[in-house]
Amino acid sequence: MRATFDATGDVIVITGGANGIGRALALAASKAGAQVVVCDTNDDAMAALAAEASAIATRKLDVADRAAVAATFAEIEARYGAIDGLVCGAAIQPRTPIHEMAPSEWESVIAVNLNGVVWCYQAAIGGMIRRRRGSIVAFSSGLALQGWPKASAYAATKAGLIAFLKSAGKEVAEHRVRVNVVWPGVIDTLQYRAANPGQENEGWKNTLGVGSPEDVVGPLMFLLSDAATMSASVLSRDMAYSRDEA
Numbered sequence: 278m279r280a281t282f283d284a285t286g287d288v289i290v291i292t293g294g295a296n297g298i299g300r301a302l303a304l305a306a307s308k309a310g311a312q313v314v315v316c317d318t319n320d321d322a323m324a325a326l327a328a329e330a331s332a333i334a335t336r337k338l339d340v341a342d343r344a345a346v347a348a349t350f351a352e353i354e355a356r357y358g359a360i361d362g363l364v365c366g367a368a369i370q371p372r373t374p375i376h377e378m379a380p381s382e383w384e385s386v387i388a389v390n391l392n393g394v395v396w397c398y399q400a401a402i403g404g405m406i407r408r409r410r411g412s413i414v415a416f417s418s419g420l421a422l423q424g425w426p427k428a429s430a431y432a433a434t435k436a437g438l439i440a441f442l443k444s445a446g447k448e449v450a451e452h453r454v455r456v457n458v459v460w461p462g463v464i465d466t467l468q469y470r471a472a473n474p475g476q477e478n479e480g481w482k483n484t485l486g487v488g489s490p491e492d493v494v495g496p497l498m499f500l501l502s503d504a505a506t507m508s509a510s511v512l513s514r515d516m517a518y519s520r521d522e523a
Contacts, residue, residue, distance in 0.1 A: 284498075300326060
């Protein structure tokens, strides 16, 4: 069975969408007809994305800034229309032993990875409830359950997101708004490479396998689509492979 998606007329916002999985999704959703707005802090990556796909709009946004999130989302809706889909991909992953981590570093991870999703959720959910339509997706990680050396802060936020989004999804299911979590497996992104150099990278390749960002696009497009009549769920890719090798 070949899966195709028609996103004509939809407005989809992707935070952290200038690189990695978010970038791959932005290109696919735009090709499917959506008005995609990528929110990121990386000016160069956003410019490169816009050069490749001029229909994709970009906004500079630090999701840790609650006021900026609210203002940016309001401007997006005023410019492009109601937000139909929100994918929260912005995250940071410093590798520091927790007993050596400064309070400021811990707080920055919480601010981006956890609080940032909450602020984006709050900015989008009201309109979705009123329209009785919308889908919100965020990313967790296998580290949420198994942990990893030097990744305590990151793992804690990813575990927190599961609890938050499963609870939020149950709150709004009666309004026909869907809130779900993707656990994408081990995916080759810039953040992954920075966090898993050398021997760790080889270890993942030889065990779970390392997939490409494009491998996660299908599950994300499904969750954004009306076909996904599900909320408060975790869609997990426990093992990864590249579609090009199938």
